[in-house]
Every structure is written in C-alpha cells, then in structure tokens.
Amino acid sequence: MRNGRARLVLVAGGAGFIGSHLCDALLAQGARVLCVDNFQTGRPENIAHLEREPGFDVIDADIIEPLGAEQLPPRIQLDAIYNLACAASPPHYQADPEHTMLTNVVGTRNLLALAKAHKACFLLASTSEVYGDPDVHPQKESYCGNVNPTGPRACYDEGKRAAEALTFDYRRMARADVRVARIFNTYGPRMRPDDGRVVSNFITQALAGRDITVYGNGEQTRSFCYVEDLVDGLMRLMVHEGDEIGPVNLGNPTELTVNELVTRILALTGSPSRVVTRPLPIDDPRRRRPDITVATQVLGWRPRVSLEEGLKATIAWFAEDERRAKPPASRRAQSAGRGKARPNGAAAAPASIS
Ligand SMILES: NC(=O)c1ccc[n+]([C@@H]2O[C@H](COP(=O)([O-])OP(=O)(O)OC[C@H]3O[C@@H](n4cnc5c(N)ncnc54)[C@H](O)[C@@H]3O)[C@@H](O)[C@H]2O)c1
Numbered sequence: 001m002r003n004g005r006a007r008l009v010l011v012a013g014g015a016g017f018i019g020s021h022l023c024d025a026l027l028a029q030g031a032r033v034l035c036v037d038n039f040q041t042g043r044p045e046n047i048a049h050l051e052r053e054p055g056f057d058v059i060d061a062d063i064i065e066p067l068g069a070e071q072l073p074p075r076i077q078l079d080a081i082y083n084l085a086c087a088a089s090p091p092h093y094q095a096d097p098e099h100t101m102l103t104n105v106v107g108t109r110n111l112l113a114l115a116k117a118h119k120a121c122f123l124l125a126s127t128s129e130v131y132g133d134p135d136v137h138p139q140k141e142s143y144c145g146n147v148n149p150t151g152p153r154a155c156y157d158e159g160k161r162a163a164e165a166l167t168f169d170y171r172r173m174a175r176a177d178v179r180v181a182r183i184f185n186t187y188g189p190r191m192r193p194d195d196g197r198v199v200s201n202f203i204t205q206a207l208a209g210r211d212i213t214v215y216g217n218g219e220q221t222r223s224f225c226y227v228e229d230l231v232d233g234l235m236r237l238m239v240h241e242g243d244e245i246g247p248v249n250l251g252n253p254t255e256l257t258v259n260e261l262v263t264r265i266l267a268l269t270g271s272p273s274r275v276v277t278r279p280l281p282i283d284d285p286r287r288r289r290p291d292i293t294v295a296t297q298v299l300g301w302r303p304r305v306s307l308e309e310g311l312k313a314t315i316a317w318f319a320e321d322e323r324r325a326k327p328p329a330s331r332r333a334q335s336a337g338r339g340k341a342r343p344n345g346a347a348a349a350p351a352s353i354s
Pocket of ligand 1: 063086107186
C-alpha cells in the first residue's frame with residue numbers, strides 16, 4: 001500500500017516467462033499491475049488467467065517507443081517499474097539483433113524516463129551474460145566480465161551492459177531510484193518449447209522421445225534457478241530500502257554439467273531418448289555459477305526450490321502444454337471459430353486498472 005491505495009506496478013515484458021510469474025506474485029501481494037509487452041516472445045496464454053483480475057491490465061506496445069499518455073490509463077501514478085522486456089534466449093534475441101540492442105538501450109532509457117516522471121522505483125532485469133565467458137569463478141558482482149563485443153551474442157550481452165550503465169547514470173544524473181538484478185539461468189513452467197535453452201530443449205526432446213542434442217562435450221556447467229525463487233529475489237530487491245541497489249546476482253549456486261542435467265531429465269521423464277552431440281555455438285560460456293553472497297546478506301534471499309522439485313514441476317507443465325497444443329480431434333472441432341486473436345496474438349485486454 002502507498003498513501004492508502006494499492007501500489008501500481010508496471011511490468012515491461014510481463015507476458016514473458018519470468019514476467020508473467022512476476023505479475024502473478026505482485027497481484028497476489030495486492031498490487032495493481034500494468035503489463036507492457038510487444039508479444040515478441042511473450043505468449044498470451046501466460047497471462048490469460050489474469051484477464052478477469054480487476055487489478056490487471058495489458059498494453060500491447062514496444063518499449064523502443066516511449067509510452068504515450070493515450071496508451072496509459074488516465075490519472076495514474078506508477079510506484080514501481082520492472083524492466084524485463086527483452087527476448088532472453090539466443091535464437092530469439094539473435095533473430096533481430098538490432099531490435100535486441102535497441103530494446104535494451106532505447107527501451108531502458110524510455111522506461112527510466114517514465115520512472116523519473118512518476119518518481120517510481122525502477123528495476124532492470126540484467127543478466128549473468130554481462131560476465132560473458134568468465135575468467136573468474138564463481139562470478140561476483142565486482143567482476144567486470146569477459147564479453148566479446150562483436151560476436152553474435154553481443155546484441156544481448158553488450159545491450160544489457162549498456163542498459164546497466166544507463167540505469168546507473170540515471171541514478172547519478174537524474175536521481176531516479178533504481179535497482180539492477182543480474183539474473184542467472186532460470187527455468188520453470190511457461191518457458192517456450194522453442195526457447196532453445198538446455199532445460200526446455202532437453203525436456204521437450206525427452207517427452208517426445210526424440211534425440212537429446214548436447215552442444216559440445218556436455219562438460220560445460222550451468223546453475224539453474226527455479227522461477228518462483230527468482231521472482232522472490234526480484235521483489236525483495238525492488239522494495240529493499242538500504243544503499244545496496246545492485247548489481248545483485250540472483251541465481252542458484254548449485255552447479256552441474258550439461259551431461260548431469262541430461263541424466264536427471266532422462267530419469268525423471270523415463271524417456272528412451274538417445275543423446276547426440278553438436279558443435280558448441282560461438283561464445284558459449286564454459287562455466288557459470290553465481291556468487292550470491294550479496295543477495296543473501298543484503299536481501300536475506302537464497303533459492304529454496306531444489307533442482308529435483310523444480311524439474312518435476314517444469315516437466316509436468318511441458319507435458320500439459322504439449323497436450324493443450326494438440327487437443328483431441330473432438331475438442332478441436334468444438335473450439336473452431338471460437339475467440340479471435342488480437343493483432344500480434346495478444347490477449348484480449350482485461351478489465352482496466354485505472
Ligand atoms: N530466463 C533466464 O534465464 C534469464 C536469465 C538472465 C536474464 N533474464 C532476463 O529476464 C528478462 C525476462 O526473461 P524471460 O526468460 O522471461 O524471457 P522472455 O522472452 O520469456 O520474456 C521477455 C518478454 O519481453 C517482451 N519483449 C521483448 N522485447 C520487447 C520490447 N521491445 N517491447 C516490449 N516487450 C518486449 C517479450 O515479448 C516477452 O514477453 C529478460 O530481460 C532477460 O534478459 C532472463
């Protein structure tokens with residue numbers, strides 16, 4: 001609550017994987033939520049269950065353009081802005097690298113200006129990719145990274161680095177209240193099946209009994225954080241009142257090799273899939289593990305959900321998603337002609353929050 005009214009929070013990228021879980025958690029806490037998304041990688045299904053929530057509204061917009069007064073509900077006062085808008089998986093952000101760079105730089109600038117105008121607190125969802133292919137291990141926030149500025153991942157890695165720089169400049173120059181979270185690999189329900197990252201790839205391949213594709217020799221390591229834990233960390237950072245505004249690493253420090261992940265997923269799905277190997281993509285990091293000392297000491301945050309528990313929930317969700325995508329012939333016939341998609345496939349606008 002702020003001045004006796006529910007907090008109004010804008011979530012850019014709110015129809016995406018992490019953003020939709022954040023919308024759920026904010027609404028559950030009693031906030032009103034304005035989701036801004038261009039549905040590039042976000043799915044209308046991710047927020048369809050919120051359509052009838054009186055405190056939830058959606059704006060179909062690209063953050064590269066400033067949000068016009070006519071797009072926002074009238075007479076609103078934003079209390080907080082989370083910027084999660086940016087495709088996060090390499091095949092998606094590399095499909096239009098210029099748009100990815102502009103989303104991170106121009107889009108972040110537009111949302112910072114909005115935060116300043118509303119005196120709202122701004123949180124940037126940055127990434128462990130700012131560390132590139134790290135030379136130090138595990139990665140602390142003080143490590144400046146080893147990023148290739150001209151490689152195919154640069155639109156994302158360097159875009160996020162520039163977004164962090166801009167966010168801190170805004171704090172220094174424009175006195176916007178800001179926070180920066182560096183998110184490490186996150187997984188869970190609502191990841192896209194075509195996301196192209198290891199967890200979603202391996203689960204969809206295992207469930208379909210197809211070959212599991214491992215890039216490189218599979219001995220590269222990753223640490224996977226369940227989405228519920230990550231959202232808890234983002235929300236703690238947003239409301240934290242001390243001087244520590246970030247960057248703060250948010251991720252699960254339990255490190256495992258890609259081969260170990262395959263073994264776990266094969267065991268949990270009981271899949272007969274075989275493993276096949278493919279060449280390692282350019283600039284793929286060899287090791288990734290967050291040092292979460294800052295998050296633990298400052299925010300009292302640490303991941304709670306075990307890999308086993310998180311994978312079970314994610315596998316169950318992918319199995320259900322697959323079932324929904326292929327309804328039986330009788331249900332397909334019934335639903336034909338029902339419900340029209342909006343442009344970009346966006347969800348129909350739910351009740352206004354204003
Ligand atoms: N998932 C991870 O493991 C991970 C790791 C590090 C950082 N992050 C960051 O967290 C954020 C969310 O990631 P995610 O995994 O949910 O990805 P996602 O692709 O599911 O979500 C991104 C959302 O932003 C929207 N979007 C993209 N460009 C936009 C634009 N220009 N204007 C408006 N909306 C736009 C997409 O449609 C989508 O709904 C991203 O900023 C990403 O960089 C994610």
